[in-house]
Amino acid sequence: MNRICRLFQNFISIFYPRTCVACGNALLQNESYFCLSCLMQLPETNYHLQESSPLDKIFAGRVPVEKVASMLFFKKGNKAQHILHALKYKGEKGVGCFLGEMYGRQLLKSPYYQSVECIVPIPLHLKKLRMRGYNQSEWIAKGLSNSMNIPYYTNVLVRKEFTETQTRKNRIQRWENVKDVFRTDNVDAIAGKHILICDDVLTTGATLESAITQLLKVKGVKVSVATLAWAG
Numbered sequence: 001m002n003r004i005c006r007l008f009q010n011f012i013s014i015f016y017p018r019t020c021v022a023c024g025n026a027l028l029q030n031e032s033y034f035c036l037s038c039l040m041q042l043p044e045t046n047y048h049l050q051e052s053s054p055l056d057k058i059f060a061g062r063v064p065v066e067k068v069a070s071m072l073f074f075k076k077g078n079k080a081q082h083i084l085h086a087l088k089y090k091g092e093k094g095v096g097c098f099l100g101e102m103y104g105r106q107l108l109k110s111p112y113y114q115s116v117e118c119i120v121p122i123p124l125h126l127k128k129l130r131m132r133g134y135n136q137s138e139w140i141a142k143g144l145s146n147s148m149n150i151p152y153y154t155n156v157l158v159r160k161e162f163t164e165t166q167t168r169k170n171r172i173q174r175w176e177n178v179k180d181v182f183r184t185d186n187v188d189a190i191a192g193k194h195i196l197i198c199d200d201v202l203t204t205g206a207t208l209e210s211a212i213t214q215l216l217k218v219k220g221v222k223v224s225v226a227t228l229a230w231a232g
Ligand SMILES: [Zn+2]
Pocket: 020, 021, 022, 023, 024, 025, 034, 035, 036, 037, 038, 039
């Protein structure tokens, strides 16, 4: 950054101070998204390094997955909750990329993620995408892709849009529809590959299960999962 830019940024920050997405304190000039203290105290799971973690049980008996890992523990009121809130509701899409890059560097050190060849983010509902203006999972994918040096595809997994007749269906029928909310497209890009599917938060895994089921229909595909946080 040249001197004029820096001066301008300093001037702007007098009126609009940049703040830490995890604690809200003002950031120093050389800090991005996090203050040093929060960056050192992120509630990391390190599950990507463990042969067996609670996350590996989530998809057991539901859908075959190579490995599941989440970067952070999500607890009510903790740093991960503040981060996810900023990422999803305060327009801080860049923090998704920032943490994605950080997590990508960690995943490269895990024996379970060495063979991953491409990344597929979970697509957002069109309605939410229109409201938010961006898909937070796509920004996480961007970050993972940067540091893992593999491509990410946003045109492979597509969310089906519900038709008028579907919205009129009763509750049980709609619940059954949740199992079938995605379709695949441009499958040549992923055929025969080990895919890393990414999302912001892992909870019950219902959405991921539905996405994985679709991806596994493509010939020779294997799937692993990485999310920013786990709300277990
Ligand atoms: Zn902080």
